[in-house]
Amino acid sequence: MDIDKKILIAPSILSADMAHLADEIKAIESAGADWVHVDVMDGRFVPNITIGIPVVASIKPCTKLPLDVHLMILEPERYIQQFAEAGATHISFHTEATQHVYSTLKAVRNAGCKSGVALCPATPIQILENILETIDFIVIMTVEPGFGGQKFIPEMLQKIKAVRRLIEKHSLPVDIQVDGGIKKDTIGPVVRAGGNVFVSGSGVFNSVGPTESIRALREAAKSY
Ligand code: DX5
Ligand code: ZN
Numbered sequence: 001m002d003i004d005k006k007i008l009i010a011p012s013i014l015s016a017d018m019a020h021l022a023d024e025i026k027a028i029e030s031a032g033a034d035w036v037h038v039d040v041m042d043g044r045f046v047p048n049i050t051i052g053i054p055v056v057a058s059i060k061p062c063t064k065l066p067l068d069v070h071l072m073i074l075e076p077e078r079y080i081q082q083f084a085e086a087g088a089t090h091i092s093f094h095t096e097a098t099q100h101v102y103s104t105l106k107a108v109r110n111a112g113c114k115s116g117v118a119l120c121p122a123t124p125i126q127i128l129e130n131i132l133e134t135i136d137f138i139v140i141m142t143v144e145p146g147f148g149g150q151k152f153i154p155e156m157l158q159k160i161k162a163v164r165r166l167i168e169k170h171s172l173p174v175d176i177q178v179d180g181g182i183k184k185d186t187i188g189p190v191v192r193a194g195g196n197v198f199v200s201g202s203g204v205f206n207s208v209g210p211t212e213s214i215r216a217l218r219e220a221a222k223s224y
Pocket of ligand 1: 012014015037039070143144145146147148149150179180181182199200201202203
């Protein structure tokens with residue numbers, strides 16, 4: 001397998017300058033980003049409140065990149081259709097936020113999107129075992145969801161390895177997205193553990209700028 005091809009960088013616009021969101025998205029697109037990661041928070045599942053359906057609809061015409069919407073909201077099943085209609089291409093939600101993980105995954109696919117399921121740091125991976133065929137990507141949180149700029153939790157490397165083993169055991173084409181604290185000094189061990197889609201907010205929207213930051217992330221990923 002050509003691991004280079006499989007490494008995808010998904011900058012999180014949570015750390016972008018919201019007053020100039022269209023320009024920020026254009027900047028990551030020309031810097032070679034693969035997906036745009038959109039963090040939706042409701043002030044209930046997580047303490048923070050961010051952006052929602054109208055913002056997804058507004059940024060859709062600004063980019064050709066996939067829009068990867070990460071729902072950190074209670075009862076995500078209530079909003080799948082609306083996010084899909086607003087332009088999401090990928091939708092992930094948290095197992096901890098719904099009683100109905102399987103039917104919500106099906107709803108995401110039925111809405112024409114890639115289905116993702118996200119696990120908080122303390123959530124065991126066993127919940128995935130019987131529903132793998134309905135999953136396009138698994139999001140391993142390497143921080144507690146809610147805020148950008150937190151420190152990567154190194155204990156999650158074992159969890160990522162275990163998810164990679166689970167997917168390989170079933171020979172399924174499921175991506176492993178890793179979200180939280182991904183920077184040039186943390187991405188390498190995560191590549192080695194088996195992650196292949198990397199969300200990075202404060203690691204991309206910083207004083208160095210997206211072009212240099214994304215280049216440095218890819219370089220660090222490659223050296224593993
Ligand atoms: C956290 C969000 C992340 C966040 C990552 O709840 O899901 O996507 O934006 O930010 P950094 O890369 O700064 O940890
Ligand atoms: Zn996220």
